Amino acid sequence: MPQSESTAAMFAITLATLHPGDTATIVSIHAEEALHQRLLALGFRGGKRVELIRKAIFSGPIQVRIGTTDILLRRSEAAKITVKKA
Amino acid sequence: MKRIALLGMPNTGKSTLFNRMTGGAARVGNWPGITVELLSGKILLGDNMVEIIDLPGFYDLHGFSDDEQVVRHFLHDNVPDLALVILNATQIERQMSLLLQLKQLDMNVVVLLNMADEAKKYGITIDSRKMAEMLGMPIFILSGKYGTGYQEAMQAVTRALRYPTPGMAEELRSQLEQDEHIEAEMARVMQHAVQVPAQLPDNLTAKLDRVMLHPWLGLPIFFGIMYLLFQGIFILGQPLQTGVGGALGWLRATALEPAFSVLPPMLNGLLLDGIYNGVATVAAFVPIIVLFFLFMAMVEDSGYLSRAAFLMDALMARMGLDGRGFVMLLMGFGCNVPALMGTRVMRSRTLRLLTMLVIPFSLCSARLQVFVFITAALFAPKTAPLVLFSLYLFSFATAILTALLFRRRFPAEEPFVLELPPYRFPTLRQMALRGWLEVQHFLRRATKFIVAGVVLVWLLTHIPFSAVPAGPDTLAGMIGGALQPMFAPIGINEQLTIALIFGFVAKEIVIGSLAVIYGLSGEALGSALGQQLDWVQAYSFMLFTLIYTPCLSAIATMQNEAKQPGYTALVIGWSLTLAWLISFAFYQGARALGY
Numbered sequence: 001m002p003q004s005e006s007t008a009a010m011f012a013i014t015l016a017t018l019h020p021g022d023t024a025t026i027v028s029i030h031a032e033e034a035l036h037q038r039l040l041a042l043g044f045r046g047g048k049r050v051e052l053i054r055k056a057i058f059s060g061p062i063q064v065r066i067g068t069t070d071i072l073l074r075r076s077e078a079a080k081i082t083v084k085k086a
Numbered sequence: 087m088k089r090i091a092l093l094g095m096p097n098t099g100k101s102t103l104f105n106r107m108t109g110g111a112a113r114v115g116n117w118p119g120i121t122v123e124l125l126s127g128k129i130l131l132g133d134n135m136v137e138i139i140d141l142p143g144f145y146d147l148h149g150f151s152d153d154e155q156v157v158r159h160f161l162h163d164n165v166p167d168l169a170l171v172i173l174n175a176t177q178i179e180r181q182m183s184l185l186l187q188l189k190q191l192d193m194n195v196v197v198l199l200n201m202a203d204e205a206k207k208y209g210i211t212i213d214s215r216k217m218a219e220m221l222g223m224p225i226f227i228l229s230g231k232y233g234t235g236y237q238e239a240m241q242a243v244t245r246a247l248r249y250p251t252p253g254m255a256e257e258l259r260s261q262l263e264q265d266e267h268i269e270a271e272m273a274r275v276m277q278h279a280v281q282v283p284a285q286l287p288d289n290l291t292a293k294l295d296r297v298m299l300h301p302w303l304g305l306p307i308f309f310g311i312m313y314l315l316f317q318g319i320f321i322l323g324q325p326l327q328t329g330v331g332g333a334l335g336w337l338r339a340t341a342l343e344p345a346f347s348v349l350p351p352m353l354n355g356l357l358l359d360g361i362y363n364g365v366a367t368v369a370a371f372v373p374i375i376v377l378f379f380l381f382m383a384m385v386e387d388s389g390y391l392s393r394a395a396f397l398m399d400a401l402m403a404r405m406g407l408d409g410r411g412f413v414m415l416l417m418g419f420g421c422n423v424p425a426l427m428g429t430r431v432m433r434s435r436t437l438r439l440l441t442m443l444v445i446p447f448s449l450c451s452a453r454l455q456v457f458v459f460i461t462a463a464l465f466a467p468k469t470a471p472l473v474l475f476s477l478y479l480f481s482f483a484t485a486i487l488t489a490l491l492f493r494r495r496f497p498a499e500e501p502f503v504l505e506l507p508p509y510r511f512p513t514l515r516q517m518a519l520r521g522w523l524e525v526q527h528f529l530r531r532a533t534k535f536i537v538a539g540v541v542l543v544w545l546l547t548h549i550p551f552s553a554v555p556a557g558p559d560t561l562a563g564m565i566g567g568a569l570q571p572m573f574a575p576i577g578i579n580e581q582l583t584i585a586l587i588f589g590f591v592a593k594e595i596v597i598g599s600l601a602v603i604y605g606l607s608g609e610a611l612g613s614a615l616g617q618q619l620d621w622v623q624a625y626s627f628m629l630f631t632l633i634y635t636p637c638l639s640a641i642a643t644m645q646n647e648a649k650q651p652g653y654t655a656l657v658i659g660w661s662l663t664l665a666w667l668i669s670f671a672f673y674q675g676a677r678a679l680g681y
Binding site: 041042043054057063066069073077 | 145146184210403503504505
């Protein structure tokens, strides 16, 4: 955990800061337990590749793809997922 | 009787399979240890009657959401003889973790890899025999939608039921801690039995989404589709509604009236004008409800609702709601009842409660009937549509105001994380089954309340029997008189007050009751109202009708969904208070301005 924290601080890129078309690798997830479990169940894990498909207007949700699954999440939730750009 | 539980993540086609297995012969039942009702159906498998229970979709046995708790408690208190685990074959990569969790519970398990047709399209190949061997469980590939592979799967289920379930360890949680083991096993099975193409083909879904989820075009397209949907429902539904109403009237005139004429007049009146008319009122709405559910089942199964939620979430979030809440509000413009039931897609209870609190402010088709009648009677043809439009604006405004005021009381602890399914074309059979199930549900609930409600109203307008029915000397008349101090400040007279009491049962009755009270109908009633009321009074009455208490079926639905009398009382209390305040502000304001 300390290691991923320092990595997160170094890059400070989260899923919410990506642009449509960007691909990245998940570094760590900093969410409360319930959300963490949900994200894990949907396939969000360290080391997984995610692609940002699109963002809704008016700071609405974002659409990301992990493997064969497309997921909608709010930017506030996406901000809890640290990523490393590919 | 043996018991089979259907388990799986959301959107794996569990309910489709459930409907196929039970042929729609499902009923709702309560189970020990859980507070929600679950669908179950009894079918003959081999030589035995078997009960099948459709559990809510869940992602993870560890989970904290309501649905996950329901599943956990159910499995704990009602260990099934067989767990039928349904996985979406196109997402096998991540759904297998759930299977491995369930495997640890040491239950009898049969695994169905559903949506074989879609997996094929994605180029995913699964060696089910190899996978079954590695996991030590029977695994079958099938398409619940088209029925391929269904027969073999059912045979396996029948076979598996012959063996007793090994049972389940009490300490679920501690057993489930071994996540690392699960990860390793998952990787092993994936490597040997599953092949997933590296890149998804740029399929139809992606192409459609480029238009449907377009940053600027997405919302207008969405509103266009919803508009067409409502138009379709009412264009198709109205003749059917008239037809059913006519048939029920004919039945009354030709069969029931002659048959009941031998009864004492009181009993005759109660049976015909009370119970029969009440049930007929509900029955006349069945065609619209059926169509509504058929269309909504189509939209829901197509995957478009998740997209609507994506488009509207930014705005709804500011009101403490989410994108799906907007979809339900729109549904409410047809009829509040199915919209209230539709909130079941929400997993967070507080979010559901807040959404259900807001839905009754949608100007439903029954209220529309009242407004069309009164605007036609009191306003010039040129201004009438504007008046109607202003009522729609009030409808949205009260919904937004309510959400803003109560968002703190019902904070949604549920993060907005949704799966976006690919577009699917629902089969006719699927739509029909869904629609039929929902209609049954609606009828069972609605008739109970409507019968009780109309009997009460009939008695109120006929006791004492010596008085003129619905006249000032009846109980209803006395109540109307007693309520005058409250209704006079908002410009509503005694007759209109009685009509509003009728409207509590169903808003459709408001105009009919005015007809009884005034002893006039149609245009004659319109001109009588026009002579008695000025436009300020009429508009105040319409505002009150728009906002005050939802109809009995809506309240019954709400109580059924929320199971909290306090919440139901809040809904009624708040809507009555808000209606009075707004009508008061309007009426006194207009009078102060000299109108």
